[in-house]
Amino acid sequence: MLRYIIKRILMLIPVLIGVSIIVFLIMRVFSPDPAPIVLGQHATQASVDAWRQANGLNDPIYLQYFNFITGAITGDLGTSYYTKAPVLKEIFSRFPATIELALLAILLASVFGILIGVISAVKKNSIFDNAGMFLALIGVSMPIFWLGILLIIFFSGTLHWLPSSGRIDPLLQPASVTGFYLIDSLISGDMYAFRDAFEHLILPASALAMYSMAIIARMTRSSMLETLQQDYIRTARAKGISEGRVIGKHALRNGLIPIVTVIGLQLGSLLGGAVLTETVFSWPGIGAYTVACILKSDFPVVQGVVLLIATVFVLVNLMVDVIYAFLDPRIKYSKKEV
Amino acid sequence: MRKMKRIVALVLAVALVGISLTGCGSKTSSDAAPKANDTLIYAQGAEPRGLDPALVDDGESAKVMINIYEGLLKYAKDSTKVEPSLAKSWDVSPDGLTYTFHLQEGVKFHDGTDFDAEAVKFNIDRQIPPQVTEDMAYGSFVYGSVKSVEVVDKATVKINLTAPSTPFLNNLAMVMSAPMVSPKALKENNNNVNQAPVGTGPYKFVKWAKDENIVLVANDEYWGTKALTKNVIFKFIKDNSARVVALNNGEADMIDGIDATVVKQITDAGNKIFQAPGMNINYMAYNTSRAPFNDAKLRAAISKSINVPEMVESLYQGYSEPATSILPTFMEGYDKSISQIAYDSEASAKAIKEAGLTSVKIMTYTNPRPYNSATGQALAEAIQGYLSKVGVTATIDSYDWTTYKEKLKAGDYDICFYGWIGDNGDPDNFMYLLAHEDPTMNVALYKNEAFNKLIAKGIETPAGADRSAIYTELEKIAAADAAWLPISHAETLCAYRPNIKDFYFHMTGVTPFAGVSKQ
Numbered sequence: 001m002l003r004y005i006i007k008r009i010l011m012l013i014p015v016l017i018g019v020s021i022i023v024f025l026i027m028r029v030f031s032p033d034p035a036p037i038v039l040g041q042h043a044t045q046a047s048v049d050a051w052r053q054a055n056g057l058n059d060p061i062y063l064q065y066f067n068f069i070t071g072a073i074t075g076d077l078g079t080s081y082y083t084k085a086p087v088l089k090e091i092f093s094r095f096p097a098t099i100e101l102a103l104l105a106i107l108l109a110s111v112f113g114i115l116i117g118v119i120s121a122v123k124k125n126s127i128f129d130n131a132g133m134f135l136a137l138i139g140v141s142m143p144i145f146w147l148g149i150l151l152i153i154f155f156s157g158t159l160h161w162l163p164s165s166g167r168i169d170p171l172l173q174p175a176s177v178t179g180f181y182l183i184d185s186l187i188s189g190d191m192y193a194f195r196d197a198f199e200h201l202i203l204p205a206s207a208l209a210m211y212s213m214a215i216i217a218r219m220t221r222s223s224m225l226e227t228l229q230q231d232y233i234r235t236a237r238a239k240g241i242s243e244g245r246v247i248g249k250h251a252l253r254n255g256l257i258p259i260v261t262v263i264g265l266q267l268g269s270l271l272g273g274a275v276l277t278e279t280v281f282s283w284p285g286i287g288a289y290t291v292a293c294i295l296k297s298d299f300p301v302v303q304g305v306v307l308l309i310a311t312v313f314v315l316v317n318l319m320v321d322v323i324y325a326f327l328d329p330r331i332k333y334s335k336k337e338v
Numbered sequence: 339m340r341k342m343k344r345i346v347a348l349v350l351a352v353a354l355v356g357i358s359l360t361g362c363g364s365k366t367s368s369d370a371a372p373k374a375n376d377t378l379i380y381a382q383g384a385e386p387r388g389l390d391p392a393l394v395d396d397g398e399s400a401k402v403m404i405n406i407y408e409g410l411l412k413y414a415k416d417s418t419k420v421e422p423s424l425a426k427s428w429d430v431s432p433d434g435l436t437y438t439f440h441l442q443e444g445v446k447f448h449d450g451t452d453f454d455a456e457a458v459k460f461n462i463d464r465q466i467p468p469q470v471t472e473d474m475a476y477g478s479f480v481y482g483s484v485k486s487v488e489v490v491d492k493a494t495v496k497i498n499l500t501a502p503s504t505p506f507l508n509n510l511a512m513v514m515s516a517p518m519v520s521p522k523a524l525k526e527n528n529n530n531v532n533q534a535p536v537g538t539g540p541y542k543f544v545k546w547a548k549d550e551n552i553v554l555v556a557n558d559e560y561w562g563t564k565a566l567t568k569n570v571i572f573k574f575i576k577d578n579s580a581r582v583v584a585l586n587n588g589e590a591d592m593i594d595g596i597d598a599t600v601v602k603q604i605t606d607a608g609n610k611i612f613q614a615p616g617m618n619i620n621y622m623a624y625n626t627s628r629a630p631f632n633d634a635k636l637r638a639a640i641s642k643s644i645n646v647p648e649m650v651e652s653l654y655q656g657y658s659e660p661a662t663s664i665l666p667t668f669m670e671g672y673d674k675s676i677s678q679i680a681y682d683s684e685a686s687a688k689a690i691k692e693a694g695l696t697s698v699k700i701m702t703y704t705n706p707r708p709y710n711s712a713t714g715q716a717l718a719e720a721i722q723g724y725l726s727k728v729g730v731t732a733t734i735d736s737y738d739w740t741t742y743k744e745k746l747k748a749g750d751y752d753i754c755f756y757g758w759i760g761d762n763g764d765p766d767n768f769m770y771l772l773a774h775e776d777p778t779m780n781v782a783l784y785k786n787e788a789f790n791k792l793i794a795k796g797i798e799t800p801a802g803a804d805r806s807a808i809y810t811e812l813e814k815i816a817a818a819d820a821a822w823l824p825i826s827h828a829e830t831l832c833a834y835r836p837n838i839k840d841f842y843f844h845m846t847g848v849t850p851f852a853g854v855s856k857q
Contacts, residue, residue: 032740040395040475041759044776050472083388084473084530093548149579157583164583170551170571171377282575284549 001325008318015314016307020072023306024065027299034297038081055081068303077307078300082293087304091286095308096179097167098285101277102270104205109212110263114252116213117220117259121228122247132217139214148207148280155203165282168197204281208274212266219262223255230254256327264320271316272309375856376568378838380849381581381590385549385574388532391517392465395475397708397759397847400513401594402552402572404848406448407517407537410439410458411510413846417668418617418763420511424453424518424538434502434798441493445561447520448542455495459487460521462497464529476515479761502798504805505764512762513848540565540852549574566855585609585833591856592834592841594849597711598655604833613657614830614843617666617760618709619768620658622721622823625752627783630695637820638679639689640698640753643728645681649720650826653712657831661824663813664768668845670801671765671809678817678824687728697731701751703742709757709828714742717755717825746778756781763846765809766796772816782821789815 035048035057052058056067071078077087120132156164163169167181172193174184182201185193227233228251236250237243273287286305293301324331386399391407410425422428425439445453463469465477466484483503488496499506510516523536535543540562541554552572556565573590575581582600584590586607596604601611624631624640631637650660659667663676700721703714710717715736722732732753737745746754761767773793774780792812799805816822832849834841837857843849 032744036743037740038473038475041761042395042475042479047472047478054472084393084532085388090548097549149577152580152583156587160587163589164587165575165577165580165589166573167547167550170379170547170553170573171569173547280577280580282549282573282577282580284547284574288576289549 001322005318005322008314008321012311012314016310017069019310020069020303020307021065023303024068025061027294027297027302028061028064031294031297031299034081034299037296068300072304072307077304080293080301081298082296082301087300090289090301091304091308092179094284094286094289097283098271098273098278098287100180100182101201101204101208101274101283101285102267104201105208105270105274106212106263106267108205108209109216109266112209113213113216114220114259116217118224118247118252120217120221121224124225129221133221136214136217139210139217142210143276144207144211144274145276145280147210148204148277151203151207152280162203163196163200164203167200167284168193172196204277204283207280208270208277212263212270215266216259216262220255220259223258224251227251227255253327257324260320260323260327264316264323268313268316271312273305377571378567378569378592378851378854378856379571379573379590380851381573381575381584381593383574383576383578383581383595386552386572388530389535389543389546389552390530390532391513391515391519392474392477393530393532395514400847401849402554403517403535403537404513404539404844404850405541405554405570405852406535406539406543407513407519408539409510409512409516409518410441411507411516413511413763413844415842415844418508418511418760418846419670420507423511425510428507430800434504434800435499437497437499437506438490439495439497441495442561443493445538446559447518447522447538448536448557449520449522451520451522453518453538454492455489456492457518457521458495459489460524461518462487464524465515474515476512476761480509480512480515504797504799504801505762505766507801508762508764508767513846514761541570563852565852567851570851582833585835588835591838592832592849594830594832594843596831596833598657598831601831609833609835610838612832612834612841612843614832615659615666615668615845616709616828616830617669617763617845617847618758618828619661619664619666619824620707620709620717620757620826620828621661621664621755622717622825623754623756623782624821624823625749625754625783626785626821627749630693630698631752633693634819634821635689636693636695639686639693640725640730641679641820641823642682643686643690643730644721644724644823645683646678646823646825648681649717649724653716653720654826654828658711658826658828661826664816664822664824665765665809665813666760666768666827666845669760669763669765669768671769671806671813673806673810673813676810676813676817679820683727690728690730695730697733698725698752699750700732700734701742701745701754702734702736703739703755704736705739707739707757708759709826710755711828714755721753743778746781749777749783754781760846765806766793769793769796769809769812769816772821784819784821786815786819789819 035051036043039047039051056064079086080090116132120129123129152164155162174181174188174190174193177184177187181197182194185197233246233250236246273285273290275287275291278285278288290302290305382398382401384398386402387394387396388399389403391403408423410423411420412423414421424442426442427440429438441455447453462481462484465474466481470477483499483501483506485498485500490496517537519531520536523531523534527534540557540560542557544553544555546552554570556568575584581593582603585593604611624637626632647660650658662678663672665672700718702718706713718734722734725732758768758771770793771779772784773790777783792808796805796808799808830843832843839855839857841854
C-alpha cells in the first residue's frame with residue numbers, strides 16, 4: 001500500500017511537467033499581451049517594450065519556460081504582473097477560503113445526494129423516486145449563478161436571515177492561524193465569529209452543493225439499483241436480515257465504489273475553485289481570482305494556480321483510490337496483484 | 339460496518355446542527371455582529387490593485403488611497419481646482435521652470451517619521467529617471483516634466499522643470515503617483531508599499547484580507563481636521579445585484595458601481611442615491627487619415643444625422659449627460675458658447691447623397707467601459723440606425739476591449755468609438771488627445787498644425803483667463819472640424835443609507851471619508 005502511494009505521488013512529477021507546459025504555452029499563445037494591461041491608459045510603445053524586456057517576455061519561449069520551471073522547483077513562482085505581490089502569497093491568501101467552501105459543499109452534497117439516491121433506488125418508481133430524480137434534474141440543469149442570486153435575494157434580501165456576501169463580518173475576522181475562519185474563530189474562542197463565519201458559508205455552500213448533490217444522487221441510485229439485483233442481496237433477505245441492514249450493510253457498501261469516485265471527482269473540481277459561486281457571493285476564493293488573472297494576462301499567477309490545482313486533483317484522486325481499498329478489501333494495491 | 343454507521347451518524351448530526359443553526363433565522367447576522375456607529379462600510383465592485391500610488395493606475399485603488407495619503411496639493415471639493423494640502427503655499431518662477439513649495443510643518447507619517455522636504459524629494463526621485471521603473475504607471479505622466487528636486491530647507495522644496503508646464507500643479511493633486519509615501523516604509527518594503535501603505539492622511543491602514551476587505555482606522559495624530567468616524571472598511575462585492583442587497587440589508591453603508599436599472603430598488607428601500615459628475619468623455623471618432631472622412635464636410639454631414647441627446651437618453655437612461663463639448667462642464671476652459679454640430683437629418687441626407695457615400699465601416703468594442711456603461715456595441719448599433727435613415731449602410735466589426743485596442747493600431751476603420759477618463763482635471767489632459775502622436779490615443783488620427791500649436795501654447799500659459807480662452811478656442815476648432823462626435827459624459831452613481839451624513843464622490847473618482855459620519 002505504502003509503495004503504491006509513493007509511486008502515485010512520484011507520478012505527480014510528469015503530470016505537473018505536462019500541465020505546466022500546456023498552461024505556459026496556452027497563456028503565451030492565446031492571451032493578449034500583458035504589458036498594455038499592466039501599464040494602463042498611458043502606456044506607450046516604448047514603455048511596453050521596456051516592461052516586456054524587464055519581465056523576460058522578449059526571451060525565447062523555451063528560456064522563459066526554463067526560468068519559470070527552475071523558479072517553481074525552488075518554490076518561487078514569481079510575482080504577479082498586476083499587483084507585484086509574490087504569487088505564492090496571493091494564492092495562499094485565497095486557497096483556504098476555497099477549501100473551506102468546497103469541503104462544506106461536498107459534505108452537504110454527499111449526505112443529501114446519497115440519501116436521495118438510496119431512497120430513490122429502494123423506492124424505485126415511487127413518488128419519492130420521482131421527486132428525488134426531479135430534484136436531481138433541477139440540480140444539474142439550474143445555472144449556479146442564477147440559483148446563487150435567488151438564494152441571496154430570498155434568504156438575505158427578503159428574509160434577512162443570512163448575510164449576502166463575503167466570508168465573515170470584517171470586524172469579527174479572527175487572527176489568521178490556519179486561514180480557515182471556522183477553525184481560527186474556534187482557536188481564538190470567539191463563538192460570535194464562528195457563528196458569523198458559518199452563516200456566511202451556508203448560502204454559497206448550498207448553491208455550490210446543488211450540482212454535485214444531483215450528480216451523486218443519480219450515481220447512488222443507479223449503483224444501488226444494480227447491487228440490489230445481486231444474488232447476495234436475495235440471499236441476505238432470504239436469511240431474514242432486516243431490510244434496513246440489507247440496504248445499509250449489504251447494498252450501500254457494495255455500491256459505494258462508483259459513488260466515492262464521483263465524490264472524489266466533484267471534490268477535486270470544487271477545490272479548483274468555483275468561479276460562478278465565488279463571484280456571486282463575493283467569496284474570496286481561488287476560482288474567481290484566477291479568472292480575473294486570466295483576463296489580465298497575469299501569466300505567473302495563472303501558471304501557479306494551475307500547478308496547484310493539478311496537484312490537488314491528483315492527490316484527491318489518490319485519496320479516492322486508497323479509500324477503495326478500505327471499502328472493498330478485495331482491492332489491493334500490492335505489486336503482485338496489479 | 340458499525341464504524342460506517344457511526345460515520346454516517348456523525349455526518350448527519352453535523353448536517354443537522356448546520357440546518358438548525360440556519361433555522362434560528364430570526365436572529366440576523368446584522369444584530370449578532372457588534373456594528374457600531376463608528377464604522378463606515380463602503381462596498382465596491384472590485385479589489386484594488388495595490389496601495390502604492392506609484393505602482394497602480396486603477397480607480398478601485400484610488401478610493402482607498404485618498405484616505406491614507408496626501409499630496410502636496412489637493413482638489414477642491416466640487417471642482418478640479420487645486421488647493422493647498424501638504425504644501426501650505428507655492429511660488430512659480432516667472433519663466434515657469436521652478437516651483438517652490440512651502441510645506442506644512444509638524445506633519446508625521448503614520449509610522450511616526452517626519453514629513454519634510456527630504457521626503458518630497460525621495461518620493462519624486464523614485465519616479466523620475468534614473469530611478470523610475472517601467473511599471474510605474476503614472477510616473478512619467480505626473481513627473482515627466484521634472485528635471486530635478488532640491489531640498490532648500492526642512493520645510494521648503496524646489497522642483498525644477500525641463501519646460502514650463504501649467505498642468506504640473508494639477509498633477510500634484512492626483513491620487514496616482516503624487517501622494518507622499520513614508521520613505522522609511524518604502525526602504526523597508528523594497529520600494530513597493532502596495533500591501534503596506536504608509537501616508538500622512540486622516541486614516542491609517544490596518545489590514546487587507548485579499549478579495550474580502552481593507553480596514554482603515556482614524557489617524558489620531560492627524561495634522562488637519564481629524565476624521566469623524568473611527569473605522570472605514572472597504573468591502574469588495576463583485577456581483578452588482580449582491581451589492582445592492584448588501585446595501586439594502588445594512589451589510590454596507592455605501593456602494594458604488596450601480597446603474598440606472600437598480601435605482602428604484604434602492605430608493606424603495608429608503609436609501610439615497612448620489613449622482614456625481616464624471617471627469618470623462620465618451621465619443622465617436624472619424625478616421626480623418628483616409629477617404630471618405632478626410633473630408634471635414636462629410637464628417638459634419640454624418641454628425642448631423644445623429645440625434646445625440648435622444649441617443650444618450652435611451653442608452654443611459656438619464657445617468658449620462660449628453661456632451662456639448664469635449665471637456666466636462668466643470669473644467670477650466672469649458673464655455674457655454676461651445677456647441678457641436680446640431681441634428682438635422684434632412685440636411686445630412688442631402689449632403690451625403692451629393693457626396694455619394696453609401697457605406698461605412700464601423701469598428702467598436704463589446705465591453706462596457708467606465709464612460710459607456712451600455713457597451714460600444716450598443717452605441718455602434720444606435721449609430722447604425724441613424725445612418726440607415728440617411729441612406730448609409732454601416733457594417734460593424736466588434737472586438738473585446740484588449741483586441742480592439744490592438745485593431746485600432748492598424749487604422750482600418752471609417753468610424754470608431756472610444757473614450758477617455760481624465761487624470762488630473764486639467765483641460766490639456768482631454769484636448770491633447772487630438773494632438774497625440776500615438777494612434778491608440780488619437781484614434782481619429784487627426785492632424786492639424788494650428789491646433790497643435792495652440793495645445794503647446796496652452797501647456798506653457800499660466801492658469802487664468804488667457805489660458806481658459808485657449809482651451810475654449812481649441813474646443814471650437816475641434817467642433818468645427820468634426821473629427822470627433824462627443825457623445826456623453828458618464829456620471830457616477832453611488833448609493834448610501836439614510837443615516838450616512840455628508841457622503842460624496844469626487845469627480846476624480848475618489849471617496850474621501852474624513853468628513854463622513856454615521857448617525
